[in-house]
Amino acid sequence: MLDTIREKWPEILNNLKQEYDITDVSFKTWLLPLEVRAVEEDTIILVVPEETVGLQYIKKKYSTPLRVCIAEAIGQTFELEFVLPDQADSFESQPHADISEDIDIFTKAGLNPKYTFSSFVVGGNSNLAHAAALAVAESPGEIYNPLYIYGGVGLGKTHLMQAAAHYILTHNSNMNVLYVTCEQFTNEIINAIRNGGPLANVEFREKYRNIDVLIIDDIEFISGKETSQEELFHTFNTLYDNKKQIIISSDKHPKEIDNLEERLCSRFLWGLSVDLQSPNYETRVAILKKKIELDPNIPDIPDDIISFIAANVSSNIRELEGALTSIVAYSKLTNLPITLEFAKDILHDITQSAQNEVTPDSIIRIVSEHFGISVNALISKKKNQEIVYPRQLCMYLCRKLTDVALTIIGKKLGNRDHTTVIYGYEKIQREIEENDKVKNDVDILMKKIIPG
Numbered sequence: 001m002l003d004t005i006r007e008k009w010p011e012i013l014n015n016l017k018q019e020y021d022i023t024d025v026s027f028k029t030w031l032l033p034l035e036v037r038a039v040e041e042d043t044i045i046l047v048v049p050e051e052t053v054g055l056q057y058i059k060k061k062y063s064t065p066l067r068v069c070i071a072e073a074i075g076q077t078f079e080l081e082f083v084l085p086d087q088a089d090s091f092e093s094q095p096h097a098d099i100s101e102d103i104d105i106f107t108k109a110g111l112n113p114k115y116t117f118s119s120f121v122v123g124g125n126s127n128l129a130h131a132a133a134l135a136v137a138e139s140p141g142e143i144y145n146p147l148y149i150y151g152g153v154g155l156g157k158t159h160l161m162q163a164a165a166h167y168i169l170t171h172n173s174n175m176n177v178l179y180v181t182c183e184q185f186t187n188e189i190i191n192a193i194r195n196g197g198p199l200a201n202v203e204f205r206e207k208y209r210n211i212d213v214l215i216i217d218d219i220e221f222i223s224g225k226e227t228s229q230e231e232l233f234h235t236f237n238t239l240y241d242n243k244k245q246i247i248i249s250s251d252k253h254p255k256e257i258d259n260l261e262e263r264l265c266s267r268f269l270w271g272l273s274v275d276l277q278s279p280n281y282e283t284r285v286a287i288l289k290k291k292i293e294l295d296p297n298i299p300d301i302p303d304d305i306i307s308f309i310a311a312n313v314s315s316n317i318r319e320l321e322g323a324l325t326s327i328v329a330y331s332k333l334t335n336l337p338i339t340l341e342f343a344k345d346i347l348h349d350i351t352q353s354a355q356n357e358v359t360p361d362s363i364i365r366i367v368s369e370h371f372g373i374s375v376n377a378l379i380s381k382k383k384n385q386e387i388v389y390p391r392q393l394c395m396y397l398c399r400k401l402t403d404v405a406l407t408i409i410g411k412k413l414g415n416r417d418h419t420t421v422i423y424g425y426e427k428i429q430r431e432i433e434e435n436d437k438v439k440n441d442v443d444i445l446m447k448k449i450i451p452g
């Protein structure tokens with residue numbers, strides 16, 4: 001019995017966390033450290049590792065939920081006894097796997113705990129995509145394979161894909177589920193190649209071809225990357241042939257992704273492709289209400305203010321949430337209550353600055369995010385190509401999209417001379433003509449910098 005309980009312990013804790021809505025910090029502090037030491041008749045002996053105030057507290061607060069979840073998982077009820085390590089010595093200790101390692105299967109799969117179906121609001125803009133994601137989550141590998149979700153930025157692609165992953169793992173914790181961004185995926189390929197030899201490649205393949213559910217976010221990033229496309233092609237075939245689920249997202253329909261191999265494009269369309277649209281007013285209100293309900297840091301907010309935000313922020317859901325959190329943050333900062341007037345003021349500031357012309361700072365930030373490198377690296381003295389190229393893109397985009405003087409652009413980019421900026425600008429200018437990848441990078445970045 002001890003073995004069974006230990007084996008199911010991760011699942012028990014995860015269910016407990018979900019069913020009782022336990023925050024990450026409480027979970028890590030009180031529950032994760034518990035060790036299943038022994039089972040004596042119908043009592044489970046749990047060791048509370050440190051001599052903290054914890055023991056009594058855990059006993060009081062978590063005994064009942066734990067017993068319920070244990071009974072659910074094992075099919076039998078147990079009493080619980082909490083002991084300190086020195087008392088635990090009287091119980092025979094048996095070696096066991098390190099549970100803290102496989103406990104957080106969700107984190108291991110690359111998931112954000114917030115992105116679940118229960119926090120996703122379904123509206124006319126998303127009901128098809130939602131239904132498809134749920135169907136795939138219920139029967140991975142069996143119906144829509146691959147599932148391809150596309151739509152503009154901030155409309156819930158990542159949320160929906162991760163919700164499917166959460167669902168799958170919650171119902172079958174043994175499944176090997178992996179969420180990666182396309183950037184991570186291509187970086188791993190580059191590293192495998194760079195770090196030498198066939199062995200690294202083998203490792204990469206072993207990892208990606210032994211997955212039950214592979215989720216790749218923002219696949220448009222693979223545009224023009226030939227080696228990555230080749231590798232993805234083989235990964236895709238292996239998984240597909242083994243009836244493993246593939247879920248892909250993108251800001252575009254496969255046919256609209258430039259420099260995407262035809263064979264990949266057609267495979268992306270083998271299953272089902274669904275799009276996410278912008279939410280309408282009612283859905284925006286519902287999303288705000290959901291967010292207020294779920295986020296303990298957000299106080300209750302009167303309906304007229306919610307309506308006001310929903311009416312005025314319509315571009316995408318990320319901005320909608322951003323507006324709400326800004327209003328709350330400013331109110332905390334200034335100690336002013338959230339009134340309609342207050343919300344109007346803040347929103348006015350936000351929309352102003354959002355519409356403000358593009359600045360070198362915003363360009364640098366977007367380029368750094370796009371390439372997954374830090375702003376510090378971008379403006380550093382580093383001269384390796386992975387940094388120089390994005391830096392030159394910044395120079396190009398700053399000159400092209402802003403009226404800011406070259407000397408200032410140079411300063412912003414790590415105190416460089418204006419002639420360096422001109423050089424960078426001209427280099428990219430030339431390469432756009434000759435190199436599709438550069439052209440493509442510039443196109444994507446322009447869209448990110450000037451959305452819509």
Ligand code: ADP
Pocket residue numbers: 115119120121122123126151152153154155156157158159160287290317318321
């Ligand atoms: P995308 O990947 O399409 O750019 P995200 O999935 O990152 O968008 O969503 C942006 C933000 O909006 C996230 O915080 C997400 O939780 C939230 N969001 C998006 N769609 C919904 C929805 N239908 N209901 C609730 N929250 C949503």
Ligand code: MG
Pocket residue numbers: 157158159217218
């Ligand atoms: Mg996303």
